[in-house]
Amino acid sequence: MTKSNFTRRGVLKAGAAAGAALATPTIFTGAVWAGAHTGFTNAPQGDTVTLGFNVPQSGPYADEGADQLRAYQLAVEHLNGEGDGGMINTFTSKTLDGTGIMGKKVQFVTGDTQTKSDAARASARSMIEKDGAIMITGGSSSGVAVAVQALCQEAGVIFMAGLTHSNDTTGKDRKANGFRHFFNSYMSGAALAPVLAKAYGTDRKAYHLTADYNWGYTTEQAVRESTEAMGWETVNSVLTPLTQTDFSSYIAPVLNSGADVLVLNHYGGNMVNSLTNAVQFGLRAAEANGKNFEIVVPLYSELMARGAGANIKGILGSQNWDWKLENQAGAKYYGTNAFVQSFGTKFGFPPSQAAHTVYVQTLLYADAVNRAGSFNPCAVAEALAGFEFDGMGNGPTLYRADDHQCFKDVVVVRGKENPENEFDLVEIVEVTPVEQVTYAPDHPQMGGAEASLGACNPGA
C-alpha cells in the first residue's frame, strides 16, 4: 500500500482545488470521511481504491483468518493484473480485466477482529474513518459478521461477509449494505437431511448436543426441522457451554436415552473435543435400537477435520465448498481448479473453504462496481442483488435480492477412511442441488415476515 495515495489525501486535494486556500472546513453529517460532492462515504479519489480486510488474526479462529488473508492477497493480485488471474478467467462476468476496479488500482488495509464484536467494530471503524476503506469484508464468526454488518450499514459502506454460517446474518439481522456468499444453517439442514435418510434410514432417533449461542441454536433448529420432516424423531437436545472442553458428562447419557444418532451442533475446538469424547465413549461402535449408532456434524471444515484426526472418519457433514470439488463432482463446478492452482502455486497448499468464500466475495464486489459503473454502495448493492453468475467453483449461483444471500449447491462430505495426506481428510459424498436448499425469504427460521433489509445507506 503506497502511503502517498491515501484516499483522505485525495479528499484534501479535492477540497483545496475547490477553492479554499488553507482552511476548508466542511460539516459532514453521518459519515466522517465522506466527500460531500460525491454523495457517499469514502468515495475513492485519485487512481487507487482501498478495501478493508477485517479477519481474526488472534483468538480461536486465527487459522481461518490467516487463510482468508492469503486469499485476499491473491484476489488483490488478480484484480491488479498480477499472477495467473485465478477465477477471473472462469468467472462468467467478464468486466474484470486486471486493471483494478474501474481502472483504479486496488490497495488494502488489514485488521484483527480477535473474534470479538467490539474489537471487530473498532477495527472496521478505523478502516472506514482513518484509511478510507470503501468496502469491509471478512470475519470468521456470525456474531462478528452481524456486528460489523450493522456498522457498515450505519457508516454507508458495503460489507461482504466472510465465513458466517448462522441464519441470522441474512435472516433476522439482514442489512441492505451486507452480502453473504457462504451458506447457512438452514441450507446445511436441508442438504444433509436427504443424505442422512439415504445413509441411515428414515426411522431414526436423534440426540442433539448444541453449542449454547446463536449459531448453535439456528443450526440445531435447521437440522431438527429438516430431519423431522423426513421422519426422524428428536429424543433430546442439550445445550453445552461454549467454553466446555470436556464433554464426557454430556456424552454419557446419550447411550441410554434411546437415541441412535448423535448430532453435534458444534464448531471449531468445541466440535473437535465433543467428537473425540463421543468416539472415546465407544459411540461409533455401539448399537442402539438394533442399528449402528451414528454421529453427524452439520458444519464441517478442513481445519476441524485436521483437529479431530482419526475420529472424523466416516462422519457426515456439510461444506460450502471443497478444493477437490471440480475433480470429483464434475465440470459443473469449474473455477475450483483455477483457484486451487493459483492458491497452491503461491502458498504451497490447497485453500480452505474460508479462503474460497472471501476470494469470491472480493471478486464479486469488484465486478459489481464495474457493472454499476460507480463505487456508490447503493449502486453496487443494486448490481449485486439478483445477480446470477457461474465459474466461481460452486456452479450456477444466485445472489438473491430479498436477503442478499447466495444460493448454490451444498457439498455433503464424509471424513475419509484412508486419507492420503493432511489436506485430503474429507471425501465428497454428494452435492445437494440448489433447489433443495432454497427457502422463502420470509421463512420462520430467517426472522419471518418481520425481517427486512431496510434501505440502502450510502453514508454522507
Added chain:
Amino acid sequence: MTEQATNTPIAKPKAPPSIVASTGFLGLNRKDATLLALVVVLTMLAPFILNPFPEGSGMAQFNAGYPDLMQRFVIFGIFAIGFNILFGLTGYLSFGHAAFLGVGSYAAIWMMKLVTLNIIPAIILSIIFAGLFALLVGFICLRRSGIYFSILTLAFAQMSYALAYSVLTPITGGETGLQIKATDRPILSGLEPGEIGRANFFGIDMRTSYELSLGDWLFTFNAGYYIAAVVMLLSFYLSIRIFRSPFGMMLRAVKSNQQRMSYTGLNSKPYTLAAFVISGMYAGLAGGLMVAMDTQVGPERMFWTASGEVVLMAILGGVGTLIGPVLGAGMIKYMENIISKINETILHQWFAFLPDGLEDFVVSMIYPFIGKGWHLTLGIVFMLVVIFLPGGLVEGGQKIAGLFRRKAKTDDTPSKTPAE
C-alpha cells in the same frame, strides 16, 4: 466525624497533611488545578495532538486522531479512573470490573431501543444499573480481601459473561449482541418508518464531524468525542476530589493497614463498599458512553480479559496516581488499534530502501511484534515498565521532569507525584 481523630495513628502514605483543606480553584489546590488544566488542554486539543503527521506521509500510519480511537481513549480513560479509585486507593484488586461495564452497556442500549435515542437518559440508566450491580457484587465479595476478593470478583464477572452469552440471550442478544435495528421504535424518538435510529445528544448525531484541513494535515473534530471528553473531565475532576477528601484518606488507610484500622474500632467495610460501588458506577458510565458512541453491545465486553485489561491500564500508567490510569488506557488502546494494523506489506514499504536481503531480514525481525503480534509488544512494554518504572508511566514522566528540574535548580524537594 471521627476520622480526624482516628487518622492520626494511621500511617498516611505520602499524603501531604494540608490536602483536606479544599481551597482555591473549584476546591482544588494549585498542583491539582494545574493537573486538571493540563488534562483539559490535552483532551480539547486531542485532534491536533493525535494527528501529528501529514496525510499521505509514511508516518500517517501512526496518526490516532480519528473519531473512533479518540472516543475509545477517553472512554477507557473513565473506566481506568474508576478502577483506580478502588485499586489505587483501597488496594482491593478487582478482576471483574468489565462486568459493570457490560451491565452499563446493556442498560444503555435497552434505554435507546425502547425509550429515547438521546444519550443522556441512557448514560444515567447505565450508571444506576452498574451501581446497583456493584452494590450486590461488592456486598458479597468484600467479605474477603486479597486474592480471595480478586477471585470472587473474577467469578462474578465470568458468571455475568456466561449469562449474557447464552442463558440470557432474549435480553442480551447472546453472542450476536444487541444493536439498534430498523424495527426499534423508541417511544420518544419520532423516527420515520424504516429509519434506523442513531444515538444523539439533543439532536446532535454522535457521528457528526467537522474537518479542518491545514496544508497537508487533516484534523477531525467529532461531536461524540467532545461529549465523551467532557464527561471524562467531569469524572477526572470528581476523582481528584475523592482522592483529596477525608473519604479518600480513609480508603488509603484501608490500603496501608486494614487490620490496624479495625483494631482502632473502625468498621472499614462501608468505606470499601462505597469505593467499590463508585468504581462500578464509573465502569457503568464508560459502558453507557461506549454504547452512545457506537450503538452495539456484545457479551465479550464482559470477558475476563477485558477485566484484566483495565488492571493493565492502571498498572502501566501508575496505580494510585490521578493521571496514570488515563495514560495507561491511552497507551493500550493506541497499541491495540495502531500497532495491530501494521501488516507485512507496510513494513516492506518502510524498508524498501534497504538492499533486498537486508530488507527481508529487517522485516522478519520486526514482523512478530506488529499486526497480530501487538500483544507481544504490549507484554514487553508492560514488563519494562514494571521492572524499571514500578510507578508506571507517571514515574517515568517524573524522572524526566526531575532531570530538567535538577538542571534549573540544584536542590528541589523531590516533590512526589502531582497526584498523591
